[in-house]
Amino acid sequence: MERKLIYMNNAATGWPKPDSVIRAVNEYLSAPPVEGNRGSFTGNPYESAAEDCRDRLARFFGASDKSRIVFTSGGTHSLNLAIRGLSLNRAHIVTTMTEHNSVIRPLKRLEHEGGAHVEFVRCDSNGAADPDDIIRAIRPDTKLIAVNHCSNVTGAVQDTAAVGKAARERGIPFLVDASQSAGHIPIDVEAMHIDLLAFTGHKGLRGLQGIGGLYIREGVRPEPLLTGGTGVKSEDLYQPEAMPLYYESGTLNIPGIISLNEGVRTLEGGAMEADESRAAELMERLTNGISGIKGIRLIGNSRPAIMSFVIEGKDPEETGYILANMYGIAVRTGLHCAPMIHRALGTYPLGTVRVSLSKWNTEGEVDKLVEAIGKMSG
Numbered sequence: 001m002e003r004k005l006i007y008m009n010n011a012a013t014g015w016p017k018p019d020s021v022i023r024a025v026n027e028y029l030s031a032p033p034v035e036g037n038r039g040s041f042t043g044n045p046y047e048s049a050a051e052d053c054r055d056r057l058a059r060f061f062g063a064s065d066k067s068r069i070v071f072t073s074g075g076t077h078s079l080n081l082a083i084r085g086l087s088l089n090r091a092h093i094v095t096t097m098t099e100h101n102s103v104i105r106p107l108k109r110l111e112h113e114g115g116a117h118v119e120f121v122r123c124d125s126n127g128a129a130d131p132d133d134i135i136r137a138i139r140p141d142t143k144l145i146a147v148n149h150c151s152n153v154t155g156a157v158q159d160t161a162a163v164g165k166a167a168r169e170r171g172i173p174f175l176v177d178a179s180q181s182a183g184h185i186p187i188d189v190e191a192m193h194i195d196l197l198a199f200t201g202h203k204g205l206r207g208l209q210g211i212g213g214l215y216i217r218e219g220v221r222p223e224p225l226l227t228g229g230t231g232v233k234s235e236d237l238y239q240p241e242a243m244p245l246y247y248e249s250g251t252l253n254i255p256g257i258i259s260l261n262e263g264v265r266t267l268e269g270g271a272m273e274a275d276e277s278r279a280a281e282l283m284e285r286l287t288n289g290i291s292g293i294k295g296i297r298l299i300g301n302s303r304p305a306i307m308s309f310v311i312e313g314k315d316p317e318e319t320g321y322i323l324a325n326m327y328g329i330a331v332r333t334g335l336h337c338a339p340m341i342h343r344a345l346g347t348y349p350l351g352t353v354r355v356s357l358s359k360w361n362t363e364g365e366v367d368k369l370v371e372a373i374g375k376m377s378g
Contacts, residue, residue, distance in 0.1 A: 004328065005328055005330055006327070006328055006329045006330065006361075006365045006368065006369070007330050007361075008329060008330060008331050008355045008356060008357055008361065008365070008369065009330050009331055009332050009354075009356060010203070010305075010356040010357065010358045011152050011180060011203070011306050011332065011336075011354060011356035012203075012332055012356070013202045013203060013209060014183075014202060014203050014204060014205075014206050014358065015358075015360075016360060017206060017207075017208075017259070017263070018206055018262070018263065018266050020262050020265075020266060021206055021207065021208075021259050021262045021263050021266070024258050024259065024261075024262040025208065025255050025258055025259050025262075028046055028049075028254065028255055028258045029255060031044070031045075031046060032044065046254065046258070049254055049257055049258055049261065050071065050252055050254065050257050051066070052261055053071075053257045053258075053260055053261035053264075054066045054067075054069045054071075054244070056261055056264050056265065057069045057213060057215075057260075057264060060187075060264050060267070060268070061182075061187050061188070061189050061197060061215060062187070062188035062189050062190050062191065063189050063190070063215055064190070065218065067242075067243040067244055068215055068216050068217065068218065068243060068244075069213055069214075069215055069244065070213055070214045070215075070216060070243075070244045070247040070248060071211065071212075071213050071244070071248060071252055071253070071257060072211075072212045072213055072214055072247075073210055073211065073212060073253070074179075074200045074201070074202070074209070074210060074211065074212035075100075075102055075177065075179035075198055075199060075200035075212050076102040077212060077225075078198035078199065078200075078212050078213060078214035079102045079103055079106060079175075079177060079198045080102075080106050080225060081214055081222060081224070081225050081247065082175050082196045082198060082214060082216075082222055083103070083106040083107060083110070083144070083146070083175070084106060084110075084222075084223075084225060085222025085223045085224065085225065086143070086144060086173060086222050086223075087143075088110055088114060088116050088143055088144055089110070089114035089115060089116060090114060090115040090116060091116050091117075091141060091142070091143035091144065092116070092117050092119065092139050092141045092142045092143065093107060093110070093116055093117070093118045093119065093142070093143065093144045093145075093146065094119050094121065094134060094137045094138060094142055094144070094145045094146070095107060095118060095119070095120055095121070095145070095146040095147065096120060096121045096122075096123060096129040096134065096147060096148060096158070097120045097121065097122055097123050097129070097340040097341050097343070097344045098123050098127055098128075098129055098148045098151045098153075098156065098158070098338070098340075098341045098344075099120075099146070099148050099177070099338065099340065099341075100148060100152060100177065100179065100337055100338050101337045101338065101339070102177070102179070102337070103146055103148065103177055104338075104339075104340065107146070119137050120340060121133045121134050121137050122344055123156070123341060123344050124344075125299070125345065126154055126156050126299065126300065126301065127151040127153055127154035127155075127156035127299070127300070127341055127344070127345065128151075128156040128157075128158065129147070129158055131158070131159040131162040131163050131166075134147065134163050134166075135162075135163065135166045138166070138167075138170060138172065142170075142172055143172065143173070144172065144173050144175060145163060145167045145172055145173070145174050145175065146175040146176075146177070147160055147163055147174075147175070147176055147177070148176075148177045148180070149176050149177060149178045149180070149181040149185070149187070150178075150180040150181035150184070150185060150304060150306075151180070151306070151338070151341060152179070152180045152306070152336055152337075152338060152354075153299075153300075153306075153308055153336050153338050153341050153342070153345075153352065153354060154299050154300035154301070154306065154307070154308055154341070154345075155300045155301050155302075155303070155304050155305070155306030155307060155356075156300070156301065157181065157185060157303075157304075160176050160192050160194070161191065161192040161193065164176075164192045164193030164194055165193050167193065167195075168193040168195075173195045173196060173220055174193060174194055174195045174196070175195065175196040175197075175198065176192070176194050176196070176197050176198070177198050178197055178198060178199045179198065179199060179200045179203065179212075180203065180204070180304070180306075181204070181304070182199040182200070182203070182204050182205055183203065183204020183205040183206065183263075183264075183267055183272060184204040184272070184276055184304040185276075185304065186272070186273075189215055189217070194215070194217070195216075195217045195220045196214060196215065196216055196217070196220060196222075197214065197215035198212070198213075198214050199212055199213055199214075199215075200212040201213070201256060201259065201260040201263065204267075204304075205260060205263045205264055205267070206259075206262075206263030206264075206266060206267070207256060207259035207260035207261075207262075207263040207264075208255065208256045208259040208260075209256075210253055210256050211253050211256025211257060211259065211260050214247070216243075216247075224239060224246055224247045224249070225247075226247075226249045226250065227239040227249055228249035228250055229249060229250060230245045230248065230249060232245070233245075275358070275359040276303065276304065276305070276359075278359040279304070279305035279357050279358050279359050279361070280302045280303045280304075280305055282305065282357045282361050282362075282363070282366050283302040283303075283305040283306075283307060283355075283357050284302045285363060285366050285367075286307065286355065286357070286366045286369065286370065287302060287307060289366065289367065289370035290309065290370050290373050290374070293373060293374050293377050294377060294378075295311055295312035295313070295377045295378070296309055296310075296311060296312070296373065296377060297309060297310050297312070299345060299347070299352060304356075305356060305357040305358070306354065306355075306356045307354070307355050307356075308347075308352035308353065308354045308355075309352060309353055309355070309373075310347060310350075310352050310353065311353075311373070311376060311377050312377075314376065315350055316333040316334065316350055316351050316352055316353045317333045317334060317350070319333065319353050319376060320332070320333035320353055322372075322376060323353075323369070323372055326372075327368065327369075327372045329365075329368065329369055329372065331353055331354060331355050332353075332354040332356070333351060333352070333353050333354070334350075334351040334352075335348070335349070335351040336351065336352075336354060355369070
């Protein structure tokens with residue numbers, strides 16, 4: 001008999017997608033294809049899809065100029081564009097131990113190839129880095145500060161506004177990885193002094209996989225990772241320098257952009273805050289349910305609804321396997337592509353079991369997980 005999946009892995013990818021997102025993508029795929037800047041026909045309702053989404057994202061993130069929003073294939077692409085595009089050879093770079101490998105690996109590559117020095121600021125037992133520690137790490141030769149807005153392991157939220165203010169005062173580009181926070185936590189790039197904001201579309205923003213973006217503040221100009229066709233100025237043998245064409249070579253992922261536009265629309269008007277409040281209530285129910293179970297170590301908080309745990313004497317991978325195959329509960333186990341935070345938490349090399357909830361989970365599903373954990377803990 002087929003068993004209904006209880007999905008508690010929203011930090012990996014948001015699910016289920018809203019019905020309106022699915023409808024919007026299906027309607028687009030059923031219509032004649034439209035290539036932005038690549039046709040003489042007009043009147044197709046999707047010819048402005050990219051600009052409509054760009055405009056919505058700019059409002060959502062508090063950006064005054066929508067042309068500063070560049071579409072990418074996702075968070076990893078955006079972070080590499082920001083890091084690899086800046087002139088950072090032999091530079092000092094400040095980041096934290098909470099980072100995802102999408103930041104760690106490009107930075108370590110800069111160390112290996114360009115002689116950069118990367119300083120990783122430690123975090124506490126919940127995965128939060130003290131902004132004062134980040135600011136104290138700044139040196140005269142610091143050329144970039146990169147901070148993970150929200151940990152994908154513990155849900156800890158960093159005080160990016162404080163770090164951004166210090167970076168702006170010192171003229172240092174400030175890169176924020178919002179892959180885990182966008183769609184869950186309000187972000188205002190102006191108020192938070194963010195120069196570069198990397199985000200993905202398939203998590204909190206409720207779009208498809210394979211779409212994301214990078215906000216680039218005016219005056220900050222990384223070199224593009226790709227050059228090529230843009231559909232306009234085809235006579236120019238060099239990449240057009242106007243925004244956002246400078247960074248958007250090739251055919252845009254219009255189905256992904258359609259999904260992202262509709263996904264963000266569902267979060268407007270206070271919906272994001274209401275949905276997060278519901279997810280936080282469920283996470284509080286979960287933490288209350290398992291906090292008294294002997295042999296359980298909880299790591300994380302309730303807002304956003306991400307929490308890690310370990311069962312004493314049990315491999316997290318084994319725990320995840322049992323939850324999936326005996327109880328039909330999908331969680332994430334291991335190092336979560338963020339090895340350095342696990343060293344700080346003392347959970348390296350096996351990692352943790354991560355639970356990440358959404359408003360679509362139920363009290364009954366949470367209670368089933370509590371019951372399962374209780375049985376496994378003995």
